[in-house]
Amino acid sequence: MPQFGTPFSGQKNDRKLTDQELIRAIRFMVAGEYEAVQLYMQLAESTDNKLAIKVLNDIADEERVHAGEFLRLLRELAPDEEGFYAKGAKEVEEEIHRTK
Secondary structure, eight states, rough: OOTTTSTTTTTOOOOOOOHHHHHHHHHHHHHHHHHHHHHHHHHTTTOOHHHHHHHHHHHHHHHHHHHHHHHHHHHHHHHTTTHHHHHHHHHHHHHHHHHO
């Protein structure tokens, strides 16, 4: 997310990121995309303006696409991530089966 507290926030880093730093940055970007989805949908739900609702929902959908792109890149850069996601999904599946 933008940091407007400093005039230097838009400049590139003075060195290249390590792979681990890049992975952390991408995780941060995924969080930012989901935060944007929440904000746009919340705003759309807070108005009766049909045009604004349509545009805001469309933008929210685009942010979800961006999240998917970042997640795909993250899986490529950090293949072990998939194991954690699979473990979490399995735990939820077990909970679903227990509640049925």
